[in-house]
Amino acid sequence: MANFRTSRRNLLKGAGAGIVALGTPHIFTRNAWANQFCNDPGSGKIVFGFNVPQTGTYAEEGLEQLKGYELAIKHINGEGDGGLLKTMKPLALKGNGVLGRKVDYVTGDTQTNTDAARDGARRMIERDGAIMVTGCVTTGEAVAQQSLCQEMGVIYMSGLTHGNDTTGKDKRRYGFRHFFNGYQSGVAIAPILAAEYGKERRAYHLTADYNWGWTQEESIKNATEALGWETVAAVRTPLGLGDYSQYLTPVLNSGADLLILNHYGHDMVNSLPQAVQFGLRERQANGKNFEIVVPMFSELMAVGAGDAVKGIIGTQNWNWQLDDEGSKTFTKSYGEAYGAPPSQSAHTGYVQAILYADAVERAGTFYPPEVIKALEGFEFDGMGNGQTLYRDTDHQCFKEVLVVRGNESPSSRFDVLNVIGKTPREEVIYDPSIFGGELGPYEPNQC
Amino acid sequence: MNAFLSQLLNGLDKGGAYALIALGLTLVFGTLGVVNFAHGALFMLGCFCAVTFRYLITLETVTLDPEKLSPWGQPVEVRTPLVQNWFGDFGAVLVDYSVPISILLAIPAMLVIGIAMERGIVKHFYKRSHAEQILVTFGLAIVLQEIVKAFFGANPIPQPIPSDLRGAADIGAWFGMAPHLLTYPWWRLIYLLFSGLVIGGVFAFLQFTTFGMVVRAGMADRETVGLMGIDIDRRFTIVFGLAAVVAGVAGVMYTPLLAPNYHLGMDFLVLSFVVVVVGGMGSLPGAVAAGFLLGILQSFASMTEVKSLIPGIDQVIIYLVAVVILLVRPRGLMGRRGIMEN
Known part of the structure; x- marks a missing residue:
C-alpha cells in the first residue's frame, strides 16, 4: 500500500493549480465563441451587409435607406460630424469603429423582390462574410431575410417594413425592427x-x-x-x-x-x-x-x-421636421452629406446600423446570442423618436408614432408633410401574443 | 343603375387606352409582320415626352440666399421660374396646360424614334422568325426603360391635369338626374374623346389617302405591290413611325391618370398583346373592338357585387376572355386567314 503523504504547502499548491485549471475554460470563453458562429470576424474585416431595393418599385426608398446606412458607417468609424452618436443615450460606441475596429460594408439590390432579397442576403453571408444584414422596403423582403438569417445565425436589422407580421407571426430571434407597424x-x-x-x-x-x-x-x-x-x-x-x-x-x-x-x-x-x-x-x-x-x-x-x-x-415613423435634438442633429448631418433632408427610410436604416453596432460594443463581442441579449429590452433615447424600447418578446421597437397631414402650402419641395400629432409610446404598446409567432432559439447555426 | 353607368363609362375610358396601344401594335404587325415587344416602351417614351416638356418649361434659375439657412446649415435655394418670368400669364398657361401642349413635342419626337428604331434595328429582323423578333424587341424595350431610368430616376413623376379640367363632370345632371349621382373625371372623358379621335384619324388616313391605300395594299400582298414599282419598304417605315406616334400621344395624354415611371411600358405590354390576340392578329378594327370589349369587361368584373359572386374575377377576366375567344375563334374576333398561321 502506497504511503500517500503531503505537506500543507503542497496541498495549497495543488488546490491553487486545480482552481486555475478549472477556471481556464471560463477565462477563455469569449475566445472559445470564435469558432462557434457564422462569419466571426476574428481578426479579419468587420462587414455589414446593406441589402436594399436599388431597382424595382421601391428603388427610391431603398436608395435613400442606403444613404442612411453609409452615413451610419462613417459615424461609427469616427468620420463626419458623428451624427446621432452625439445624442444617443446610453451610448457605448466610441467613434472608433466597433470594438475598436473599423467597419466595412457591402451592398446588394433586392430589386423590390422577395426572392432576390433572400438570395442577396445569402450571398452577403456566404460570399462577403457579413456579420449583420440589414435593409428592406417591404414586409415580404423583411420576413424572407430574417427567416434566412435565423437559419444562418446572422442578425438581421430590418429596414422599412410596416406589416404586423415582421414582428408578429413571422418574428425571429435574429430579426429586429425599429420601424413602426400597421x-x-x-x-x-x-x-x-x-x-x-x-x-x-x-x-x-x-x-x-x-x-x-x-x-x-x-x-x-x-x-x-x-x-x-x-x-x-x-x-x-x-x-x-x-x-x-x-x-x-x-x-x-x-x-x-x-x-x-x-x-x-x-x-x-x-x-x-x-x-x-x-x-x-x-x-x-x-x-x-x-x-x-x-x-x-x-x-x-x-x-x-x-x-x-x-x-x-x-x-x-419619423419626420425630419421634428424639433428634438436627435432629429435636428440627424437632419443636419444628412443634409450636409447629401444636400437634402433625410426621409424616414434613411432614418430607420441609419438608426438600425447604429443600434446593432452599439449592441456589439455593449456585449463586447460579435457572438450573436450576446448581441441579441444586448438589444432585447434595450431602452434608448436621442435617436429622433423620444424614449424608445426594443421589446424583448417580439423585437419590435416602441416609441411615439407621428400623425401627419399633407402640407397645404409647402415652403419648399421637401416640405410635403406636417406633423399634426404624436401618439405617446404607452398608447401604441400591445400584447405581443395577439399576433402569435415564436422568436426561436438563441443558439447560432454555422453558416 | 348609376353604378352600372359609372362602370360602363370607366370601361369605355379604359378600353380607349387599350385600343390606342393595341392599334399601333397591330399596325406594325399587319404591315411589317413584326411582333414588336418594344411597343409598350414607345408608350412609355410618349409619357416621358410630357415629362421632358414640363421639365423644360418649368426650368428655374436657382440662386442661394445667404441670409436664410436650411436645417442643415446651407443657404436656402431661391428658385425663379423662367417661362413665367419671360411670358407672364401666358407662361403660366403654358405650364398649366403642359400635358396637352406636349403632344406637339411628342409627335415629331416619336416619329423620329419610331423611324430610327425601324431603320436601325427592326428592319434587320424582317426575315427572321417571330421568336427572334420578340427577343430583339423585348431587349430593346429593356434598354429603353433603363435609359429612361438613368435620366429620370425610378420614382413616378406626376403630371398635373390643367386646372380648368380637374375634378369630375356631373354627367347625371346633364340628363336630368339628381346632382352627383353620376359623375366622372373630366380628364378621363377627354381621354375617351381623344382616343376616339386618334383611332378615327388613323382609320381615315388609311382609308382615304393614297398613302393609306398603298399601305393597305401592302398589308394584303406586299410582293405584288413591290412588283408594281412601289417602294413599299419606305412606306412601311413611315407606318412604323406612325405607330410610334400613336403610342406616344396615347402615353402623353395618359400621364395625368398614371404618374409616368420607367416601367410603365412593361405594365401595358402584356395587356396590349392580349388585346391584339383577342381582336385578331393584324386586324385594326379587331384591335379597337377588343380594346373596348376588354376594358368594359374588366371594369364590370371589378364591381363589388361581381367580385362577391366570383372572387378574384377582376384579375383574370381579360385572360379568361382571351382563352375562350381563342378556343371558339382561334383567329380572334376579326382575324384573317393566313396571319401567323404558317
Missing part, C-alpha cells in the same frame, strides 16, 4: 380621425392585396370600428396596379363617406391622385364632406402623389 398606425391615427372627421363615418377600404395590405387593413378597421365607424366594404386591389378607376367608381355609389387607401409606394402614388380626380374630395355623402385617409405615408410617396396629398392624413 397596428401602431391604427392606434395612433384613430383619435385624430375621430377629432377631424367625427365618430359616425362609413368607411370604404381599398387594400393592396398582399401581406402588408391585409395586416394594415385589419389594424385600421379594428381601430376605426372601435371609434364607432362602420366599414362599408374592404376591396382588395392587385399589387402594382396602375389604373384604379374600376375600383374607384364603385366607391361613388357605395354609401361610404370616407375612403381609406391601404396602399403604399407606387400603389398609393397612383390611387390617391386618381381618387382625387374622381372628385371624391369635393363630394358630399351622408351629409358630410367625403374624406380620404392614407394610413401609412412616406415623404417620397407624398412627393410622387403631387398636389393630391394636400390635406390627407396619415402616419409616419
Whole structure:
C-alpha cells in the first residue's frame, strides 16, 4: 500500500493549480465563441451587409435607406460630424469603429423582390462574410431575410417594413425592427380621425392585396370600428396596379363617406391622385364632406402623389421636421452629406446600423446570442423618436408614432408633410401574443 | 343603375387606352409582320415626352440666399421660374396646360424614334422568325426603360391635369338626374374623346389617302405591290413611325391618370398583346373592338357585387376572355386567314 503523504504547502499548491485549471475554460470563453458562429470576424474585416431595393418599385426608398446606412458607417468609424452618436443615450460606441475596429460594408439590390432579397442576403453571408444584414422596403423582403438569417445565425436589422407580421407571426430571434407597424398606425391615427372627421363615418377600404395590405387593413378597421365607424366594404386591389378607376367608381355609389387607401409606394402614388380626380374630395355623402385617409405615408410617396396629398392624413415613423435634438442633429448631418433632408427610410436604416453596432460594443463581442441579449429590452433615447424600447418578446421597437397631414402650402419641395400629432409610446404598446409567432432559439447555426 | 353607368363609362375610358396601344401594335404587325415587344416602351417614351416638356418649361434659375439657412446649415435655394418670368400669364398657361401642349413635342419626337428604331434595328429582323423578333424587341424595350431610368430616376413623376379640367363632370345632371349621382373625371372623358379621335384619324388616313391605300395594299400582298414599282419598304417605315406616334400621344395624354415611371411600358405590354390576340392578329378594327370589349369587361368584373359572386374575377377576366375567344375563334374576333398561321 502506497504511503500517500503531503505537506500543507503542497496541498495549497495543488488546490491553487486545480482552481486555475478549472477556471481556464471560463477565462477563455469569449475566445472559445470564435469558432462557434457564422462569419466571426476574428481578426479579419468587420462587414455589414446593406441589402436594399436599388431597382424595382421601391428603388427610391431603398436608395435613400442606403444613404442612411453609409452615413451610419462613417459615424461609427469616427468620420463626419458623428451624427446621432452625439445624442444617443446610453451610448457605448466610441467613434472608433466597433470594438475598436473599423467597419466595412457591402451592398446588394433586392430589386423590390422577395426572392432576390433572400438570395442577396445569402450571398452577403456566404460570399462577403457579413456579420449583420440589414435593409428592406417591404414586409415580404423583411420576413424572407430574417427567416434566412435565423437559419444562418446572422442578425438581421430590418429596414422599412410596416406589416404586423415582421414582428408578429413571422418574428425571429435574429430579426429586429425599429420601424413602426400597421397596428401602431391604427392606434395612433384613430383619435385624430375621430377629432377631424367625427365618430359616425362609413368607411370604404381599398387594400393592396398582399401581406402588408391585409395586416394594415385589419389594424385600421379594428381601430376605426372601435371609434364607432362602420366599414362599408374592404376591396382588395392587385399589387402594382396602375389604373384604379374600376375600383374607384364603385366607391361613388357605395354609401361610404370616407375612403381609406391601404396602399403604399407606387400603389398609393397612383390611387390617391386618381381618387382625387374622381372628385371624391369635393363630394358630399351622408351629409358630410367625403374624406380620404392614407394610413401609412412616406415623404417620397407624398412627393410622387403631387398636389393630391394636400390635406390627407396619415402616419409616419419619423419626420425630419421634428424639433428634438436627435432629429435636428440627424437632419443636419444628412443634409450636409447629401444636400437634402433625410426621409424616414434613411432614418430607420441609419438608426438600425447604429443600434446593432452599439449592441456589439455593449456585449463586447460579435457572438450573436450576446448581441441579441444586448438589444432585447434595450431602452434608448436621442435617436429622433423620444424614449424608445426594443421589446424583448417580439423585437419590435416602441416609441411615439407621428400623425401627419399633407402640407397645404409647402415652403419648399421637401416640405410635403406636417406633423399634426404624436401618439405617446404607452398608447401604441400591445400584447405581443395577439399576433402569435415564436422568436426561436438563441443558439447560432454555422453558416 | 348609376353604378352600372359609372362602370360602363370607366370601361369605355379604359378600353380607349387599350385600343390606342393595341392599334399601333397591330399596325406594325399587319404591315411589317413584326411582333414588336418594344411597343409598350414607345408608350412609355410618349409619357416621358410630357415629362421632358414640363421639365423644360418649368426650368428655374436657382440662386442661394445667404441670409436664410436650411436645417442643415446651407443657404436656402431661391428658385425663379423662367417661362413665367419671360411670358407672364401666358407662361403660366403654358405650364398649366403642359400635358396637352406636349403632344406637339411628342409627335415629331416619336416619329423620329419610331423611324430610327425601324431603320436601325427592326428592319434587320424582317426575315427572321417571330421568336427572334420578340427577343430583339423585348431587349430593346429593356434598354429603353433603363435609359429612361438613368435620366429620370425610378420614382413616378406626376403630371398635373390643367386646372380648368380637374375634378369630375356631373354627367347625371346633364340628363336630368339628381346632382352627383353620376359623375366622372373630366380628364378621363377627354381621354375617351381623344382616343376616339386618334383611332378615327388613323382609320381615315388609311382609308382615304393614297398613302393609306398603298399601305393597305401592302398589308394584303406586299410582293405584288413591290412588283408594281412601289417602294413599299419606305412606306412601311413611315407606318412604323406612325405607330410610334400613336403610342406616344396615347402615353402623353395618359400621364395625368398614371404618374409616368420607367416601367410603365412593361405594365401595358402584356395587356396590349392580349388585346391584339383577342381582336385578331393584324386586324385594326379587331384591335379597337377588343380594346373596348376588354376594358368594359374588366371594369364590370371589378364591381363589388361581381367580385362577391366570383372572387378574384377582376384579375383574370381579360385572360379568361382571351382563352375562350381563342378556343371558339382561334383567329380572334376579326382575324384573317393566313396571319401567323404558317
